[in-house]
Amino acid sequence: MRALRAVMCAALALTGSSWVVPLHAACASAPGHVALVIDLGDEGGDLEYCVAISEREVTGIDVIELAGDQFGLEYRLGFGGGAVCMLAGVGPEGDDCFASHPDFWGYWRGDGKGDWTWSSSGPGTSSVSAGDTEGWSWGSGMDGSTHPEPPARSFTDVCGPISRDEPESEQESDDPQPEGQPEDPDPDDPADAPPVGEPDESAWDEERAESRVPPVKAARGRAPGRSSSHRVTPSPTTDVLEPAAALSGRPSVDDTPPVGPVAALGATAALGVGAIVINRRRRAHGARARGGQ
């Protein structure tokens, strides 16, 4: 059954059809966020995006494209769409992603705690699911031992302590967010204005908007030609221990007792006790019947 659904979802993704609304919703049953860290190397600072994904499994390329949709990240894919040539204005513009050799975009997979490993598969075939951390770094070096690593970022550093697969509630995403202004490196530049209604903004950001210290990592320099609006998340030195607000919208976690699971376990226990009682009664009856013979 699951395989069938996967096939249907894949067919939908291939045709790109959005008219099959119920099925589309079926495919989007496990939404969540992926942390995307882009290290511009010598060309600038680093960018961090908390990308909302609507499917159970996407590829590294999908994450880049979603970041483009959601945050206006500038990118160019090459080699037939299976490789990343340019991100945020850094990298070759053509289809040859090695045009600036020895510099190229290195693809890293994070462990969610800040450590990176050189990806063993290309971004077109990698499997990314909610809660993963994806890294891209610009530099030279053909493998993980020589290529510069992206800066150490955990999933929480980028996305805040929001749940890894918490579905967005409507009112949160519709809320125009004032955040982003304090750390904007160039407030006069309209291109750098924070995008309105970013789909991944959470209650966490809203609550912390005033208390946030200006991040130390705010883009160290602007990449030439980069005009994409982006969000620079607070540095990990700021405290991130405010889970109460993050869990709002998930009634069954902390604030209220989870009714469904309790009911399920209660039903299990009731039926189990019923089975034991009946078994015992039947056994006693059988013993009496034998004794009476």
Next chain:
Amino acid sequence: MHPAAWLVWAVAAGGIAMLTTNPFYLLPLASMAAFVHAACRVPGPGARSFRIFALFGVFALITRTALVAVTPYAIGFDSVVLAAAEGLRLAVLLIVFGTFNSVSDPFKLLKLAPRRWHEPALVVALALSIAPRTIDAVEKVRGAQKMRGIEVLRWRSLPALAVPVLSTGMENALTLAASMDARGHGSGPRTRYRPDVWDRKSIAATLVCVVAVALFTAALVRGEAGLLVSIPAEWPPVDPLLLLACVALALPGLLSPTRT
């Protein structure tokens, strides 16, 4: 209850277990099957085979989890949870099958099959009844060994047990075939002695089963979250209606006057 109603019940419970890996649906299903077994079982080897199936279920759950947990690759906690949920699903399937074995006689189902499909149905009935028949044979051989003063040990006497059990099975099959031939089986219309009737209980149970399966199918088509354990692992949500559907399958157990 009518044997066909039991078949519907087993297909419904098993089908629902196939559709979900959510432990909050699977655990009530397992408990429900145990309840039905307790209330409706027909004393005999079939009823005794329930425990074997339950043990197999636990074994399957542990094996399924262990196979993932002890692989040399770096596999996260999530994969182990997913494997455990699938193992639980397998265990529930086995328990439902054990219950079905203990409450109904596969050969009664055979009688319901149209004559044209008699032979496939016979094969199915034989396959369904293999566990009860084997348990029956094991008990007979054990009893005979005990009477002859042969010490019955757990593992050492396994060959001494297996050979007579297998030969008994073979003999039974040959006897059955010979007797069917001798009676001209499958050559004319069959008569029925005390035909099973569709009483109200059977109809009610069948309706409940159909509704339960329909609810789960609708949830699957709608793409409702919580049918399958998702990654990253966390407690899946529970739909009260679906939970009720799982529990409602215990209806045959509630309706049946406890037989002894």
